[in-house]
Amino acid sequence: MATPVNRRTVLAAGLSLPLAARAPGRPGAKVGFTLDARVLDGGEQVVSLTLDTARLGIDPSSLTPGTFAVHARATSPIPIAPGDLIFSEYDVDRTVTAARLDRRGDIVLDLAHAEGQVGGGTLGYIVSRSRNVRLDLDYTITQNAPLLRRDGRPVPIAAFVQGGLANPEVDAFSHHVSGSGMKYRLFTPHGHGGRGGRPLIVWLHGGGEGASLPDGYYDNETTLRANRGALGFATREAQRIFSGAYVVAPQSTSFWMADGPGFAPLIEEIITDLVRRHPIDRRRIYVAGCSNGGYMSLKMTTTYPRLFAASVPVCGVVASLQPGGPRLITDAELAGITTPTWLVTSRDDTTVPPEPNTIHAHDLIPGSLMTLYDQVVWNGYRFNGHFSWIYLGRNDPSVDGTHVWQWMARRRR
CATH class of the missing domain: 3.40.50.1820 (Alpha/Beta hydrolase fold, catalytic domain)
Incomplete structure (x- = not known):
């Protein structure tokens, strides 16, 4: 009998920034983020990430789609036997199509998604069991360019910490x-x-x-x-x-x-x-x-x-x-x-x-x-x-x- 795996484990995705992106003598903040999902006609996909940055006062002009890179890994919560198949585990870079601030001042990273697209789904289908299972999702954010506050000061971020999956529907x-x-x-x-x-x-x-x-x-x-x-x-x-x-x-x-x-x-x-x-x-x-x-x-x-x-x-x-x-x-x-x-x-x-x-x-x-x-x-x-x-x-x-x-x-x- 397979050993159950807790699919609700909260996964932390760490980030080490270049020294130039940090303020001297300050360790930088840890920023949590949420996986925002939507159920398309073909199944649920993660369509954006929301970073908890409202308290930091980010200048929206310092945001571009290239400010951050996003990597996603999805694995089965149930061990897969040798020779068995599962659709669709993945280990891919997600394309950031836009970086913006929402009304609260949180950064939202919109991700490319579409019907039939591999690399954004929240479910996997295990062939031998004829079952969809909710995949364990591990998202990593990498900062590629500095962020600025509205007063022009740099924003030091030490790490991004993954939170839960949010889908209002x-x-x-x-x-x-x-x-x-x-x-x-x-x-x-x-x-x-x-x-x-x-x-x-x-x-x-x-x-x-x-x-x-x-x-x-x-x-x-x-x-x-x-x-x-x-x-x-x-x-x-x-x-x-x-x-x-x-x-x-x-x-x-x-x-x-x-x-x-x-x-x-x-x-x-x-x-x-x-x-x-x-x-x-x-x-x-x-x-x-x-x-x-x-x-x-x-x-x-x-x-x-x-x-x-x-x-x-x-x-x-x-x-x-x-x-x-x-x-x-x-x-x-x-x-x-x-x-x-x-x-x-x-x-x-x-x-x-x-x-x-x-x-x-x-x-x-x-x-x-x-x-x-x-x-x-x-x-x-x-x-x-x-x-x-x-x-x-x-x-x-x-x-x-x-x-x-x-x-x-x-x-x-």
């Missing part, structure tokens, strides 16, 4: 553990929602975002950082459409498909507890999920036919992934679904082929809607055909001019 979700031990993240809307209460949206993650318990790894993080599935419903646009909604993202202890009937009551337990503790409208509980979670969305509506006002399974698994294996959701179960259902997938999905899965489910679920894309492209970047959850996270699917979020928000149980 992810950090808006609080951490929780259910009575049965299932971890989940919860977004809480502003206000109380009036007499009827707020909607609740349940997001069920894909297979790569579950735990790896044999390695002691159960992070309650990758469910939000791997894609914008849950985050999309917490955006200002979605919250306006739903008039303020709670968003909950449970994390499986393995794969939802490993035991859908066993996981269903554990998810239902979380929902029941949230309804008990928060002003949630029982008539407006929605479930959505991608891939493994698309399967689990369907399984939840077959197990609890009166619980959800609407269901949106994205590239959900229905047929067995093994040739000749039993169907994960039977034709009788699909035909018996009474929850309003909108299915989403892409024709070029080779991981969960649409014909035996999404299209087959659409043919059997009474009154279901379906959006079938030819490929997955967003902002000019073409993604893997399996990533059709990107469209749901952007409220793109539509039928007769009605988009999927608006359709969900209008449903009542």
Whole structure:
């Protein structure tokens, strides 16, 4: 059994400056810095560094993109066995595209980032475990040119010390553990929602975002950082459409498909507890999920036919992934679904082929809607055909001019 590695260890990145950059007889200050991250459609990346320099009174004219150099190293929190593969550890120089002061007077180093770019991600995918894990990140800042205060005096800095990872969208979700031990993240809307209460949206993650318990790894993080599935419903646009909604993202202890009937009551337990503790409208509980979670969305509506006002399974698994294996959701179960259902997938999905899965489910679920894309492209970047959850996270699917979020928000149980 692999020895667990604490991925939350705070790493310190030291810096020895040239003597010319130091004030004579003064050791210089230690400056902490934060890793600023953003979840792109293809996953989370570190997009800038914020240096805690407000107290130093930096002259912004002394800042250029070349003032600092940034090196980044990302390693797995789980030991990788010989012959195994992980995507994407890295040990690279990050390009500084701008150096500026924010409103507080802290230095912000903007870093080059883009969909598909290697060297900025916060997650790695371990092939043998089919798991995303949050990488241990070690960033080193090197000062290449002197900094000046607003009065013209030099600023001596002895070392830069790395702090935590900050992502306002992810950090808006609080951490929780259910009575049965299932971890989940919860977004809480502003206000109380009036007499009827707020909607609740349940997001069920894909297979790569579950735990790896044999390695002691159960992070309650990758469910939000791997894609914008849950985050999309917490955006200002979605919250306006739903008039303020709670968003909950449970994390499986393995794969939802490993035991859908066993996981269903554990998810239902979380929902029941949230309804008990928060002003949630029982008539407006929605479930959505991608891939493994698309399967689990369907399984939840077959197990609890009166619980959800609407269901949106994205590239959900229905047929067995093994040739000749039993169907994960039977034709009788699909035909018996009474929850309003909108299915989403892409024709070029080779991981969960649409014909035996999404299209087959659409043919059997009474009154279901379906959006079938030819490929997955967003902002000019073409993604893997399996990533059709990107469209749901952007409220793109539509039928007769009605988009999927608006359709969900209008449903009542």
